[in-house]
Amino acid sequence: MFDALIIDIFRKIIISMKPRIIYLKIIKTIFREIKLRSKNC
Numbered sequence: 001m002f003d004a005l006i007i008d009i010f011r012k013i014i015i016s017m018k019p020r021i022i023y024l025k026i027i028k029t030i031f032r033e034i035k036l037r038s039k040n041c
Contacts, residue, residue: 003034 010030014023 003037006030 007030010023010027014027
């Protein structure tokens with residue numbers, strides 16, 4: 001549930017932001033962290 005809230009917040013930030021390259025890099029790093037956390041759990 002916590003990861004879903006983080007993703008929803010970042011979606012709102014993305015909508016407000018326009019430079020796509022920057023937020024795509026941020027999303028990739030976030031999803032890498034989520035995958036690592038899910039593997040550890």
